[in-house]
Structure formats: structure tokens, C-alpha cells
Amino acid sequence: MNEQQQQAEVIVVGAGPTGLLLAGDLAEAGVKVTVLEKRGAEISNLSRAFAVHARTLEVLDSRGLADDLFALGGRRLGELFLFGRAKVKLSGLDSRFPYVLMTSQYNVERVLRERAAAAGVDFRFDHKVIGIDQADGSATVRTDKGDFTATYVVGTDGVRSAVRQAVGIDYPGEAVLRSMMLADVELDEPPAESPAVSGANGAFCFIADFGDGLWRVIGWNAADQQDDDAPVSSDEIRTALRLAFGTDFGMHEPNWSSRFHSDERQATAYRAGNVFLAGDAAHCHSPAGGMGMNTGIQDAANLSWKLAAVLRGADPALLDTYAAERHPVGEAVLRASGRIIRVAANKSRVVGAVRGAVLGTALKLDxxxxxxxxxxxxxxxxxxxxxxxxxxxxxxxxxxxxxxxTRLYEALRARRFVVLDSALEDSAVARATAEPDGTARVVRPDGYIGWAGADDPAAIAAYLEAHAGKL
Incomplete structure (x- = not known):
């Protein structure tokens, strides 16, 4: 092997939230990980993501990172408002985090990168992927700075994924809306509720408070459609706000702005040989509901422990469960966010007049x-x-x-399976006792129940042998 060819167990392509969580998990499990990123080392604050939902906060909590993220600021919201009258009550969630945390993706990436670096992840910035070759149970990623070989490769490199293209996985779908505008602004007369969504007069806007004086605005105006690379003017954003909400809320000049189109796409497969896809490389959808970054992080949580387990001797068939479990989730999120954005963008005056009332009435049903x-x-x-x-x-x-x-999610921080309420004796797993209910449980490292039933140490041991490897 020459100096230009580096060896790892897993190569992660893409240093966004999905790739960073995946790489950190693997490194903490003792796996040798290299992250390849085409950008420079500086974390960009020009991102669309801003919402961290309850399940993602649980994922971070089970890694000891939730408090680190809270320390960076943000606003916790127990309710979301759609079209004025429709209220989504997150405060009733059965979770330690019954809210959505409004914070920049920059903060999420900062916490995840610090953890991954501390765990020993090898970061290679300014590396552009130009191809992938697979042979003899390994994969070689060719970049403009040299070749990198590993047993497995995971593409977390976004909607234009070079990894997905290199292995020939299709990414069918369509552009739902073009010329969507994105900006962070200050407001002299902010709305009473945040976040809020409204649509009228051929336009719609989403507006949310970050808790630091800035408001994230996502807007669209059917009468003003431009190419993605066209600069966004303040007047365009103000016009969209006035059409959708009836006011521009005293908007100041944006701190930054960009334009994008909203696609609905999903990869036909999440795996090709020893190459996997996760996050936006596997699925993309509208920003409605703020589910994109969250879905990607949860992809990573599902895949990371399986890769680590197989590398340590678990049944390789375990890796087939990644797509079986996560593809339907990506499809469901794609459908849900698509419905929201289509209702918001509907130009019909009749639809505009009744949608808030109809949604509000429906959401009153438990x-x-x-x-x-x-x-x-x-x-x-x-x-x-x-x-x-x-x-x-x-x-x-x-x-x-x-x-x-302690708590179960604190026990999960060891990145091992947790066996609850069983007489099983196995030093490779964490054993714990909760309030007894007659059911033993094996909790996977991603916080899902892998086995449950009346206590049967032999059956539990057999499950762990197939699924845990030598974690």
C-alpha cells in the first residue's frame, strides 16, 4: 500500500450531522474511522436545518450530548402552529424532551464534531470523491488527494451524493417547489407564536425564532420564480411575508440568505455491496416539519451499531436490517412533509380560507x-x-x-446493549433493573427494543450472539 492509500475499517463520506454522529459512534465502539469531506474544516452556518426534535434529543442524550447542545443556546417549543388555527402539541410527548429545540445546524455539528474528534476519528477535509471500487470484501474510495480503503463505506454526502452516483443507485423523485428563499433576519414586530406557518395569495412562509434575536424565514412566492443561483433580495422576502401573513414584521436586512428548490427523492436502495447511504444521500424532502436533519441522524444511529457489531463478529445479515428498518421511515417522512408543503403552497382561495380551520379541528382529536x-x-x-x-x-x-x-439512556452511553430485568450473566453487555413488570428486554445501542419476553437467559444469549458481536 503506498502513502496515498489509507486504510480504515469504515470510511464516512460527508461531515454533516449524519456523518458526524455515525463516525463518533463507530470510533467510540473502537472502530477505525476516516471521514472524507469535500469542504474545508470550518463548519458552515449557511444551512437549512434548525429544528432538533424529541427523538433526536433522545439520541443525543444517550450519547451524553444533549446538555452540550442545550448549552449552546436555542429555544424549546412545546407547540407548533400551522396556518393560524392548527396547533401541534409536542408538550404531550412521552419523552424527557416534550418539545422541539430551535437551534442552528451549526450548533449540532459543533457538538457532534467535538465528540468524534475526541473519540479518534481521522478527518480529511478538502477531499473530493471521484469514484469507488469494490473488490474482495472491501471498498476503495478514490479522491482528488489519493485513495482510501476500508471494509465499509457510508455516503452521508447530501442530495448530490458522489457516493450514491459512484455505486449507481438511482434517486428518483421530483422538484416540488422551486425558488424557495431562506434567510436569517431580525424583526421589529415579531409574531405572537413561533414557529408559525401561513400561506395566502400564492405565497407561503415559515418563520421561527432561534432564541438569540434572529428569526429563520423560509418563503416562496409563486409570482416570483428565479434560478437557484439568483441572489435573494430583501424586497422578495418582505413581499412573500406580506402575502402570506399580511405583514413583514418589521424585517431588517438579512444576515444571510440563499435560494433553493425543494425536492422529494428517495434512493431505490440504501446499500450496494459494502457501500451504504444515509441522510440526504438516501432521502430528501421539503423542510416542512423540520424532519430532514433529524431523520438523517436517526439513520446514523441505526446503522452505526450494526456496522460495529458485524466488524466484531456478529452475523453479517444484520446489515440487511438497516434498509428494512430505515427505508420505510424515510418514505413516511417524505410523504408527510410533502403533504404539508403542498397544502401551504396551494393557490386556491377556497383552500386558503378553510385549511387552518380544518386542520385545527382535526388536531383537536386525540x-x-x-x-x-x-x-x-x-x-x-x-x-x-x-x-x-x-x-x-x-x-x-x-x-x-x-x-x-441512573436512567436507561445513561446506561446506553456505553454504546452497548442493555439487558433489563434478566438473570443473564454476560460481561459484554450492560445489565440493569427497572421497575419489574414481568418482561425482560434487550435494548439495542440505538435505543430500540431488540428482544422482549419472559426472562430466558438462553434466548437472550442467542440474540446477543447474532446481534452484538464483541462490542
Whole structure:
């Protein structure tokens, strides 16, 4: 191997939130990880993501990172408002985090990068991927700065993923809206509720408070459509706000602004040989609901422990469950965000007059409210289980108090399986006792229940042998 060819166990392409969480997880599990990023080392603050939902906060909490993110600022919101009258009540979520944290993606990346660097991840910035070759159970990533070889490669490099293109995975879909505007601004007369969504007169806007004096505005005006590379003027944003809300809220000049188009796309496969896709490289959708970054982070949480386990001797078939579990989630988020954006952008005066009232009435029904909040927050994501398995298998594990005075999500910080309420003796896993209910549980490192039933140490040991490797 020459000096231009570097060896790792896993190569992660892309240093956004998805790639950073994945790389940090793997490194903390003892896996040798290299991250390739085409950008420079500076973290960009020019990003669309701004919402960290409850399930993602749980993911961060189970890594000891939630408090670090809170320390960087942001605003915790227990309610979301749609079209004036429709209220999504996150405050009723069955979680330690019954709200959405409004904070910049910059803050999320900062916390995740510091953790990954401390765990020993090898970062290679200014490296552009130009191809991938697979042979003999490994993959070589060719870049403009040399070649890198690993057992597995994960593309977390966004909607224009070089990894996805290199392995020939299709990315079908369509552009839902073009010429969407994005800006961070100060407001002299801010709205009473935040975040808020409104649409009227052929325009719609989303507006949210970061808690630091800045407001994120996402706007669209059917009468003003320009190319993505066209600069955004202050007047364009003010016009969209006035059309949608009836006021521009005393908007100042933007701190920064950009223009983009909103696509709905999903990769036809999340894997090609030893190459995987996660985050926007696997799925992209409208910013409605703020679910994009969150879905990608949860992709990474699902995949990271499986890669680590297989590298340490678990059944390689475990990796097939990544797409089986996460592809349906990406599809559901794509559908949900698409519905919101289409309702918001509908030009019909009749639709505009009734949508807030109709949505508001529907969201007063508990089953509807529960379904909407569960999907947006990620709390109700459930993974399929085989016929005959316990009904709890595939459910998210609730954070519970343990007999030793700690919490389940604190026990998960060791990046190992946690066995609850079992007589099993195995030094490779964390054992804990919660309030007994007659059911033993094996909680996977991503916080989902992998096995449940009456205590059966032999059955639990067999599950762990296939799924845990030598973690």
C-alpha cells in the first residue's frame, strides 16, 4: 500500500450531522474511522436545518450530548402552529424532551464534531470523491488527494451524493417547489407564536425564532420564480411575508440568505455491496416539519451499531436490517412533509380560507394529534418484527429509571446493549433493573427494543450472539 492509500475499517463520506454522529459512534465502539469531506474544516452556518426534535434529543442524550447542545443556546417549543388555527402539541410527548429545540445546524455539528474528534476519528477535509471500487470484501474510495480503503463505506454526502452516483443507485423523485428563499433576519414586530406557518395569495412562509434575536424565514412566492443561483433580495422576502401573513414584521436586512428548490427523492436502495447511504444521500424532502436533519441522524444511529457489531463478529445479515428498518421511515417522512408543503403552497382561495380551520379541528382529536406529533417528533417510529416475536420488539425504548439511581439512556452511553430485568450473566453487555413488570428486554445501542419476553437467559444469549458481536 503506498502513502496515498489509507486504510480504515469504515470510511464516512460527508461531515454533516449524519456523518458526524455515525463516525463518533463507530470510533467510540473502537472502530477505525476516516471521514472524507469535500469542504474545508470550518463548519458552515449557511444551512437549512434548525429544528432538533424529541427523538433526536433522545439520541443525543444517550450519547451524553444533549446538555452540550442545550448549552449552546436555542429555544424549546412545546407547540407548533400551522396556518393560524392548527396547533401541534409536542408538550404531550412521552419523552424527557416534550418539545422541539430551535437551534442552528451549526450548533449540532459543533457538538457532534467535538465528540468524534475526541473519540479518534481521522478527518480529511478538502477531499473530493471521484469514484469507488469494490473488490474482495472491501471498498476503495478514490479522491482528488489519493485513495482510501476500508471494509465499509457510508455516503452521508447530501442530495448530490458522489457516493450514491459512484455505486449507481438511482434517486428518483421530483422538484416540488422551486425558488424557495431562506434567510436569517431580525424583526421589529415579531409574531405572537413561533414557529408559525401561513400561506395566502400564492405565497407561503415559515418563520421561527432561534432564541438569540434572529428569526429563520423560509418563503416562496409563486409570482416570483428565479434560478437557484439568483441572489435573494430583501424586497422578495418582505413581499412573500406580506402575502402570506399580511405583514413583514418589521424585517431588517438579512444576515444571510440563499435560494433553493425543494425536492422529494428517495434512493431505490440504501446499500450496494459494502457501500451504504444515509441522510440526504438516501432521502430528501421539503423542510416542512423540520424532519430532514433529524431523520438523517436517526439513520446514523441505526446503522452505526450494526456496522460495529458485524466488524466484531456478529452475523453479517444484520446489515440487511438497516434498509428494512430505515427505508420505510424515510418514505413516511417524505410523504408527510410533502403533504404539508403542498397544502401551504396551494393557490386556491377556497383552500386558503378553510385549511387552518380544518386542520385545527382535526388536531383537536386525540388520535390525530398523537399520530402527527409522533411522526414529526420521531417518537413513534417502530421497526417491523418477525411473526411470533413479542409485541414490544421494534419499539423505541422509553427512558426509565433504573434501580441503581441512573436512567436507561445513561446506561446506553456505553454504546452497548442493555439487558433489563434478566438473570443473564454476560460481561459484554450492560445489565440493569427497572421497575419489574414481568418482561425482560434487550435494548439495542440505538435505543430500540431488540428482544422482549419472559426472562430466558438462553434466548437472550442467542440474540446477543447474532446481534452484538464483541462490542
Amino acid at each position: 388520535p390525530v394529534q398523537h399520530k402527527v406529533t409522533g411522526l414529526i417528533s420521531g417518537i413513534d417510529v417502530h421497526y417491523p418484527h418477525a411473526h411470533g416475536e413479542h409485541r414490544l420488539t421494534g419499539d423505541r425504548a422509553r427512558d426509565v429509571d433504573l434501580a441503581d439511581g
